[in-house]
Amino acid sequence: MPALSQSGMKWKKSIMEYNKTIQLKDGRTCLLRNGTEADGRAALENFNLAHAQTDFLLSYPDESDMTAEQEAQFLKGKTENAAEIEMLAEMDGRVLGLAGIESLGRREKTRHRAEFGISIDQNYWGRGVGRALTEACIECAKKAGYAQLELSVVADNHRAIALYESLGFVEYGRNPRGFRSRLSGWQELVLMRLELDD
Numbered sequence: 751m752p753a754l755s756q757s758g759m760k761w762k763k764s765i766m767e768y769n770k771t772i773q774l775k776d777g778r779t780c781l782l783r784n785g786t787e788a789d790g791r792a793a794l795e796n797f798n799l800a801h802a803q804t805d806f807l808l809s810y811p812d813e814s815d816m817t818a819e820q821e822a823q824f825l826k827g828k829t830e831n832a833a834e835i836e837m838l839a840e841m842d843g844r845v846l847g848l849a850g851i852e853s854l855g856r857r858e859k860t861r862h863r864a865e866f867g868i869s870i871d872q873n874y875w876g877r878g879v880g881r882a883l884t885e886a887c888i889e890c891a892k893k894a895g896y897a898q899l900e901l902s903v904v905a906d907n908h909r910a911i912a913l914y915e916s917l918g919f920v921e922y923g924r925n926p927r928g929f930r931s932r933l934s935g936w937q938e939l940v941l942m943r944l945e946l947d948d
Contacts, residue, residue, distance in 0.1 A: 790822025800869035849883035862897035
């Protein structure tokens with residue numbers, strides 16, 4: 751039986767398992783949990799939906815060549831990994847958003863670093879889903895032993911930047927030609943990091 755932390759998060763010996771119910775700003779409850787192989791289709795549908803709703807994410811839905819079966823295998827791999835996690839927010843059986851942490855390498859000089867990514871169905875922006883998923887990923891990154899969590903965010907995405915700053919992320923650089931948008935041309939990326947070993 752896995753131990754239960756004070757936050758209500760369960761940890762197995764060799765893998766990360768997250769399962770926590772939170773209350774959103776509108777009073778409804780939402781389940782945060784690690785995605786599993788069975789979530790392949792729902793996770794892929796949410797990924798494609800979120801990427802169609804905003805120009806702030808890395809790719810466009812028509813660039814996605816992942817199948818539901820491949821997404822299921824991706825999630826299966828994450829559930830078997832003690833250093834990485836792909837998490838989803840779920841309400842009434844519907845996936846509202848995805849977030850995860852991924853190692854930047856196993857080599858000695860970089861194994862202290864992990865990258866964070868997140869996407870939320872725009873219909874649920876402003877309800878606390880993004881903050882809850884980000885906090886959960888920070889908790890997982892600490893538990894996995896990372897010293898630094900990193901992300902990049904489009905400079906015009908002021909809401910996301912404000913969220914990250916409120917959780918302790920700091921800017922360490924900018925890439926003025928980080929993305930080339932079909933809609934607006936060059937998009938500057940803000941590079942941010944959070945120290946986890948303080």
